[in-house]
Amino acid sequence: MEEEEEQRRSLMFLLTYMLLKRRRDLSNANTQRRNEIQRRIRHRQYFFQRQRRMLMMMIAGGIRSNVRIRTRPWTNTPRSDWWERVVMTEFQPSDWLDKFRMSRETFFYLCEKLRPRLARQDTSFRLALPVEKRVAVALWRLASNVEYRTISNLFGVGKSTVCRCVRDMCHAIVALLSSVYLRPPTEQELEDSAQLFHSYSGFPHCVATITTLHTAIITPSSNSSDYANPAGWLSVLSQVAVSGRGHFWDVCASFPGGTDPAEILQNSSLWFTAAEGGLSPARTPIFMGKPLRYVLLGEACYPLQSWLMKAYPEQKSQRGCHAALPEPQQLFNRRLCRALRSSSEALLRLRARWQCLSKRNDCGLDVVPTMVLACCILHNVCESHGDAFRAEWQAEVCEAENPQPGHKALPSTSTEQNDAEEVRGLFCDYFQLQRA
Structure with a gap:
């Protein structure tokens, strides 16, 4: 009997201990929950108070800036006010052209076209x-190539935001505007381009020229030797086809600078x-x-085709000296060189x-x-909208940039060489008849 009583007392003690422990755990959990709720309330109150202080500071700063803006030029305006209060309200047509390389009308046209991807x-x-x-x-970066930090201070945004704006806009331009401003020409555009080449350079039956564009880059993390172009500096190589109006019809970018253009x-x-007659x-x-x-007309680095004309190569005599070409071939080379200037001018x-x-x-x-693709499309947009081009931009580039490297002449080894030579001979005959 005593043993059973002892067991009952032990069991009662254990049950009492477990009930007390359970009550204490529930009380602690409720206390922690209340503390967490109070902490969140205090944090939210602090956040709203901070937002209110920042809003009051922005309002006060706007009032002070409004007073200062009457007494000093826009170039010294605080960065928080520069875009909203100056560019959107005080920029003149010359300012839009100088800073964004396009007219105000073209700028807002571009914004509307890109809104589905950039909003x-x-x-x-x-x-x-x-x-x-x-x-x-993004346009400021493309037009000036200044550092992200400078643009960040100017517009009052972070450097990462500047980088993201440039990247997003370039992708949006390629995605939304390529089908309109960088596409194969229509039959009417082909005829118009042929007439322009004939009237401006004297070369008939030609619709476009093909040339290369080297864009200087920083040293890549790997395979840097592949990006060294014939001039010795690192670049990305692009192939462009230029129409008689100076518009780009086709752009093939992303190749290392040391790649053979052919x-x-x-x-x-x-x-x-072109080989299938699409042009x-x-x-x-x-x-x-x-x-x-x-x-089409191309430089000496391209293969001669029945649809692609290039200059006659210089001939060498038995003594290794350069021999003069026949007069018809010299005349052909001069006319072709004059026609190729249109692509050089467009790239410039x-x-x-x-x-x-x-x-x-x-x-x-x-x-x-x-x-590169986005800039070529923007070039076509500006040219199509008739935006002015300033001569000082061209002078600045000619003085500052490295000359575009030349490429070695490609030997005539095309499978269509016989047919191509006959076509080139027709042009020689044409220029001889015109000269007679």
Whole structure:
């Protein structure tokens, strides 16, 4: 009996201990929950008070800036007011052209076209940058190639925001505007381009020229020797086709500076399009009494094709000296050289308007090709809208940038060499008849 009583007392003690412990745990949990709720309330109150103080400071700063802006020029305006109060209200047409390389009308046209890709939603912590400001930040970078820090201080945004604006706008331009401003020409555009080449340079039956563009870059993390161009500096190589109006019809970017231009051409969509007659009307035009597709003109580094004309190479005599070419071939070379100036002038205008292509570009190699494409599209946009081009931009680039490197002449080894020589001979005959 005593043992059973002892066991009951032990059991009662254990049950009492467990009940007390359970009650203490529940009390502690309730206390922690109340403390957490109070902590969150205090944090929220502190956050709202901080927001209120910041809002009051911004209002007070705006009032002081409004007083100062009446007595000093816009170049000294605080960065928080520069975009909203100065650019959007006080910029003159010359300011828009000088800073953004386009007219105000073209700027807002570009913003509307890019809005589907660049518009952002406000969050609980900050307001999203307007599309207009994002485009302005990116255009400032493309036009001047200044450091992100400088643009950050100017627009009152972070350096990472500047980088993101540039990247997002370049991708948006390529995605949304390529189909309109960087596309194969129509038959009417082919005829117009052929007439322009004939009237300006005296070269008939030609619709475009092909040339190369080298964009200087910083040293890449790997395979830097591949990016050394013939002039010895590091670059990204692009192939462009330029029409008689100075517009870009085709751009093939992202190749290392040491790549052979002929290899780029033979692996591009332009090669297959032109070889299949895509750059000529459905009804083959007549030249010198024969049906002949329109031709393109290229430098000596490209292969001679029936649709791609290049200059006659210099001949060497048995003694190793350069022998004079026959007069028809010399005349052909002079006319072709004059026609190729249109592509050189178009590239010079491109680099002068968007100086990120004329100075060393410090963006990553994953961004530079997209930036080249975006600048070519923006060039076509500005030219199509008739935006003015200032001669001082061109003079500045000619004085500051490294000359574009030349490429070695490619030997005539094309499988279409016989047909191509016949076509080149037709042009020689044409120029001889015109000279007679």
